[in-house]
Amino acid sequence: MNETATLWWDAESTSIHYIEQTLLPNEYSIIKCRGIEKLATAIRRLEIRGAPALGVAGAYGVALAAVLADGKDLKSFMEAVNRDSDILRSTRPTAINLAWGIDRVLAAMKPEQTPADAVTRAIVTAEEIAREDTACCHAIGRHGAALLPDSCTVLTHCNAGALACSSWGTALGVIRSAVNAGKQVKVISCETRPLLQGARLTAWELARDGIDVTTITDSTAAHLMRKGAIDAVVVGADRITRDAIFNKIGTYMHAVCAHHHKIPFYVAAPRSTFDPKNSEQDVIIEERGRDEVTIMGSRTYVPEGAHVKNYAFDATPMELVTAVITETGVLRPPIDIHKLLSHQSTT
């Protein structure tokens, strides 16, 4: 086990282990998961979240499905695995990495002739995806760190950190790599309503690493930009279509305000996040329950007579993006479908 890993496969117990993120920063708890429904619930409840981590969770999920499937004959075995994969795939509609991780393990299993070989292949492939994800974050970090000034304050939204990946992080990977390279980086972490991943997770993992981090309410960002207190914005992404970045609700607001203040707006994401076949209009933006917005602790903050809209993500058009930082390098505008496709095809 890697100490800073977010989720991993435990070979001994053939189960997934993960940090339960809804309990942070108050409680650090490792959950052992050996059931598909349990894993699906953990993903739906955001106990595991973050685009790259969902890719790894999807991959481990198929491995777990393979371990649990009845192995009498290959056909019924694969039927069971596919059924479980569909359950996992449906948990979060917007993040593309989840489906990407699931499909990659399923594809790797296909040539195998026996259930036993398919199980082995599934586990090996899932482990490979997790290792690749960590390597990928370090490469993103290296490429991104070069874009930051030697001394700067970076604003980030939500958590595109170690907790959103296998480890290291995408947006926070850029910050970690810059700090490792000797740059003086301060971080403004937007709390990220409604579920406060910026306050709970980003502030927690940066403070733990000794990186200077300040939490603000989301709507304070524009005020700090106007005061000249922000040198760059770096965020992650849940899906990148040919025309837009899908990321946590609030990302678009930061992009508009960064544009208004001529502050660079960077998106750090592995190429597994790319979805060049689709455009913005093809993507469903997940709407989540009323209670996430209205209830905190035991108290209800919105009266019953009021409606609530709770979009989990928004779309930022490519025109507002200064650069997309990937594991193979930095894509600068015009960031068009051909560039995305040619990069994608080299995967």
Next chain:
Amino acid sequence: MNETATLWWDAESTSIHYIEQTLLPNEYSIIKCRGIEKLATAIRRLEIRGAPALGVAGAYGVALAAVLADGKDLKSFMEAVNRDSDILRSTRPTAINLAWGIDRVLAAMKPEQTPADAVTRAIVTAEEIAREDTACCHAIGRHGAALLPDSCTVLTHCNAGALACSSWGTALGVIRSAVNAGKQVKVISCETRPLLQGARLTAWELARDGIDVTTITDSTAAHLMRKGAIDAVVVGADRITRDAIFNKIGTYMHAVCAHHHKIPFYVAAPRSTFDPKNSEQDVIIEERGRDEVTIMGSRTYVPEGAHVKNYAFDATPMELVTAVITETGVLRPPIDIHKLLSHQSTT
């Protein structure tokens, strides 16, 4: 007592009565206040808040100070009243109306020759200010309603409603007057972190009046603007200098995003909010405590190792404002100091 009043003077008990706003929407509680320190604490704790309501609270506060002051001789009487007025004045540095209400009552008391006459004058003047505030909101409402389309969705931030005034409201006064005039108005109420006045107060008072209201997290506003779901933004103001609107933190973000989407951005405020002698740089933006951001209910959401910045207000430059809606009419750009001053001088 006016049923929808937010705070009022009770002649029988010579005390201030007010709705305790921190308990809404779960508890509707009227507090009787007959102490200057108690009133100062109520203002600091935001049990009474909102720029016009603070003007009325300041006025009633001086009346209360006069009632409580030792009335032996005029000089020591006025010393006591002034001392108490200074306590009240220092509670909130950004909202100008508080000082405006205090100073207006003090000025009215000046010509009086006996403590008893000064007490009477203070109460009469404070009552006058409260009545004027209600009339003012209705006038703002009438002028503002004319600006809204017959069928529209209006986004507002924080609470510039009845609860922020004597009654009716400024931004919400515009919405109420439009609804009264037969327009179909839907309201998007931004929850307004950290203290959720949009969720707790605006949604509560609009739902109570049967006006269609939807609560969103603050950072969802830009996403809705991009989807074409917002026809206008209407907010209140805590202070209007010759170059900027000071209002609840988050207002500036909405102004930038409205500008980007070519959506009209209106500020509804009585002329008592105007501060034409000062410019943005002269105004202190109140910073409030860490706990407002980090703690909700019994849970702490930000780890100890992280800093927190909690600005109560931000400044929106006049260039981003489509119009300022006042009780005497609508000011359109260029909204310059001369216009403000000439309007101010007719008060």
